[in-house]
Amino acid sequence: MTKVSADILSAAASANDAEVRRRGIGLIDGTIPGYVLLLGDDEANAPVLIESLTRKNIVVFVADDTLAESLRDAGVSLGWESRVVPLDLVGALGFVTRVAQIFGNTDTPEATLDYARGRLRGFSVLLGQPTPERLKAARDAAEFGCPLLSSAELEPGADWETAVIGGLALDSLAQTGIEERGLRIHVPLPELPVKYSEDFAGEIVRDDKAGAALYGAELVVTGQNLVDGQVTIVGPDLDAGLTGDQPYGLLVEVSGRAMQPDFENVLEREIENLLNQVNGVMHRGQRADTSLRVSQKAIDAGLRLRHLGEIMHARYHNEFGNILSRVQVTIITDPEQAPTLAERAQAVYDRRDERLSGMTDEEVDTFYTCTLCQSISPSHVCVISPEHVGVCGAMDWMDAQAAVNIRPVGPNQAVKKEGLLDARLGQWESVNRVAQKETGGALEAYSLYSMMESPGPACGDFDCITAMLPLSNGVMVLGRAYEGLTPSGMDWAMLYEMVGACTPVPGFIGHSKRALGSPKFIAGDGGWRRIVWMDHALREELRPALESLAAEAGLLGFVDMIATEREATSEDEVLAHMEAVGHPALAMEPMI
Numbered sequence: 001m002t003k004v005s006a007d008i009l010s011a012a013a014s015a016n017d018a019e020v021r022r023r024g025i026g027l028i029d030g031t032i033p034g035y036v037l038l039l040g041d042d043e044a045n046a047p048v049l050i051e052s053l054t055r056k057n058i059v060v061f062v063a064d065d066t067l068a069e070s071l072r073d074a075g076v077s078l079g080w081e082s083r084v085v086p087l088d089l090v091g092a093l094g095f096v097t098r099v100a101q102i103f104g105n106t107d108t109p110e111a112t113l114d115y116a117r118g119r120l121r122g123f124s125v126l127l128g129q130p131t132p133e134r135l136k137a138a139r140d141a142a143e144f145g146c147p148l149l150s151s152a153e154l155e156p157g158a159d160w161e162t163a164v165i166g167g168l169a170l171d172s173l174a175q176t177g178i179e180e181r182g183l184r185i186h187v188p189l190p191e192l193p194v195k196y197s198e199d200f201a202g203e204i205v206r207d208d209k210a211g212a213a214l215y216g217a218e219l220v221v222t223g224q225n226l227v228d229g230q231v232t233i234v235g236p237d238l239d240a241g242l243t244g245d246q247p248y249g250l251l252v253e254v255s256g257r258a259m260q261p262d263f264e265n266v267l268e269r270e271i272e273n274l275l276n277q278v279n280g281v282m283h284r285g286q287r288a289d290t291s292l293r294v295s296q297k298a299i300d301a302g303l304r305l306r307h308l309g310e311i312m313h314a315r316y317h318n319e320f321g322n323i324l325s326r327v328q329v330t331i332i333t334d335p336e337q338a339p340t341l342a343e344r345a346q347a348v349y350d351r352r353d354e355r356l357s358g359m360t361d362e363e364v365d366t367f368y369t370c371t372l373c374q375s376i377s378p379s380h381v382c383v384i385s386p387e388h389v390g391v392c393g394a395m396d397w398m399d400a401q402a403a404v405n406i407r408p409v410g411p412n413q414a415v416k417k418e419g420l421l422d423a424r425l426g427q428w429e430s431v432n433r434v435a436q437k438e439t440g441g442a443l444e445a446y447s448l449y450s451m452m453e454s455p456g457p458a459c460g461d462f463d464c465i466t467a468m469l470p471l472s473n474g475v476m477v478l479g480r481a482y483e484g485l486t487p488s489g490m491d492w493a494m495l496y497e498m499v500g501a502c503t504p505v506p507g508f509i510g511h512s513k514r515a516l517g518s519p520k521f522i523a524g525d526g527g528w529r530r531i532v533w534m535d536h537a538l539r540e541e542l543r544p545a546l547e548s549l550a551a552e553a554g555l556l557g558f559v560d561m562i563a564t565e566r567e568a569t570s571e572d573e574v575l576a577h578m579e580a581v582g583h584p585a586l587a588m589e590p591m592i
């Protein structure tokens with residue numbers, strides 16, 4: 001049974017309550033992530049350890065009088081202001097006890113300990129010899145949930161309730177303690193030569209203003225033995241004239257006790273939001289289709305890739321400190337090495353996408369919303385179901401579910417599938433209600449399966465556009481990389497301007513390549529059978545997915561019935577091709 005010793009209770013009783021309130025509030029509101037009980041007298045190593053802890057705002061109670069004296073002599077500032085507090089173990093735990101009694105409103109020693117263990121998180125560090133007195137002190141602290149860490153070799157007794165870890169390198173003591181107790185560390189943003197604010201999230205960096213234009217893949221993965229805060233740049237920096245979509249790769253490796261592979265994609269999708277807040281940076285796209293532009297003005301002011309990595313490190317800690325404790329960033333602009341990351345990333349994307357394979361909308365009772373892109377498109381919302389990914393294609397039903405677990409109050413919310421209005425269109429009362437609310441009334445209804453009736457909006461982060469071709473009774477699909485004119489007479493840029501304006505235009509939708517592999521893709525309008533034209537590169541890239549859908553319906557050879565720019569560049573030519581190959585859309589009911 002756990003207990004608080006009489007002398008600790010006595011120290012708590014004699015504490016100055018005004019002082020306890022003033023100092024202890026930081027442990028409650030998170031401005032002080034936790035405390036360390038520093039045991040031992042190793043004056044040579046203590047300053048480095050103390051520096052690494054106080055830099056993270058952790059309070060260090062120096063329990064050994066001799067060590068406190070040496071630190072003072074060495075010029076280390078002692079006191080609450082510097083967060084290095086000379087206080088013996090009984091005094092320190094008495095303080096923690098009183099904080100728990102006051103802020104936790106506890107009235108029994110057991111309740112006080114419960115509160116202290118859960119809310120006031122600390123750990124003991126023993127620097128020096130593990131004498132019986134020091135081990136006894138650490139054991140008292142273990143009652144408060146404090147594990148014991150040391151660079152000395154330790155032999156833990158079997159009955160310790162907390163971890164006892166000896167033989168640690170000096171420079172890993174702080175990080176190990178932080179991870180053992182799950183302390184949330186606030187990391188300040190780096191000093192930047194430009195402003196950083198949500199106000200810049202929708203900023204456009206046009207071609208003639210861009211001093212760097214990069215294009216490539218971004219990947220967040222769980223790593224091991226990471227060096228928290230390490231930012232590595234591989235290749236030339238922003239001031240090297242990187243214009244014209246130069247190769248780019250961003251690898252963010254994270255780890256933490258609560259980190260799970262399912263969270264990686266959620267973190268990855270946040271990159272856009274975090275980087276777009278830099279004045280002079282425009283991030284668009286996701287996964288292997290990411291474009292990063294930096295204005296010449298920002299580069300002239302001194303903005304470099306290192307700053308972007310440091311922002312990622314700080315913001316990830318501050319936004320997701322509940323699941324991660326280490327963040328390591330690598331930014332690649334070396335043309336030789338960027339493709340290697342892209343290849344690795346593609347294998348990860350494929351693995352992620354397979355998780356949902358075969359799951360249908362009918363099997364679940366909950367969909368999810370995503371409003372992450374309201375930072376670039378204010379009235380945007382995606383409604384995500386197992387068979388309807390977000391517009392970007394990088395946020396699917398599993399990701400949204402994981403995002404809600406990580407941040408219950410965040411850009412993703414669960415929406416119960418209630419009040420079916422139209423199964424063909426994929427409309428529910430509950431979904432319409434949430435779409436109205438999230439768009440401030442801009443949307444009245446949201447169809448998951450139709451591009452003709454109440455389609456959802458597109459924020460700009462899509463890599464395909466599907467548009468109706470009225471003469472052909474079908475649709476054309478083009479990818480972002482296609483530079484020619486389409487049978488509609490418009491090219492990507494013209495269509496993008498209309499579709500990406502965020503106000504849905506029936507007959508035109510922006511979506512991901514991945515969406516085209518879903519049986520529910522525009523199912524309310526006839527589905528994949530409506531596809532009569534695609535740009536050649538996209539058709540070939542998506543051939544396996546489309547062939548699989550067609551094969552399931554017993555329609556062999558369907559993909560070759562789809563015209564490309566090689567067979568048709570006008571609607572008349574598309575129609576002629578359809579008649580020549582017997583395209584199924586000819587026999588379907590009129591789209592309009």
Ligand code: SF4
Pocket residue numbers: 269370371372373374380381382389390391392393394395459461
């Ligand atoms: S496109 Fe939609 S799903 Fe993707 S991040 Fe933006 S709001 Fe979320």
